[in-house]
Amino acid sequence: MTAATFRVHVDPEKCQGHNRCYSISPELFDLDELGMSSEIGAGLVPADLITKARLAVANCPEHAISLTEETEPEE
Numbered sequence: 001m002t003a004a005t006f007r008v009h010v011d012p013e014k015c016q017g018h019n020r021c022y023s024i025s026p027e028l029f030d031l032d033e034l035g036m037s038s039e040i041g042a043g044l045v046p047a048d049l050i051t052k053a054r055l056a057v058a059n060c061p062e063h064a065i066s067l068t069e070e071t072e073p074e075e
């Protein structure tokens, strides 16, 4: 068995402040005073928000959001 952990990350070099990510999932993204996005905390995606995370990735016009899966073998 393996345990998968998903994380989102916003590339600040690519983000242009379209805010679609925040509209889709304010649970995962935060905006600064200029409307630029960043992931909340360490970007950890709870299991029930994975669909929203994928939607945010697909809807960012700048392709600034990445979703990565870290798989750690169980001890």
Ligand code: F3S
Residues within 6 Å of the ligand: 010, 014, 015, 016, 017, 018, 019, 020, 021, 022, 035, 036, 037, 059, 060, 061, 062, 063, 064, 065
């Ligand atoms: Fe930025 Fe894309 Fe969100 S441009 S504000 S990461 S939709």
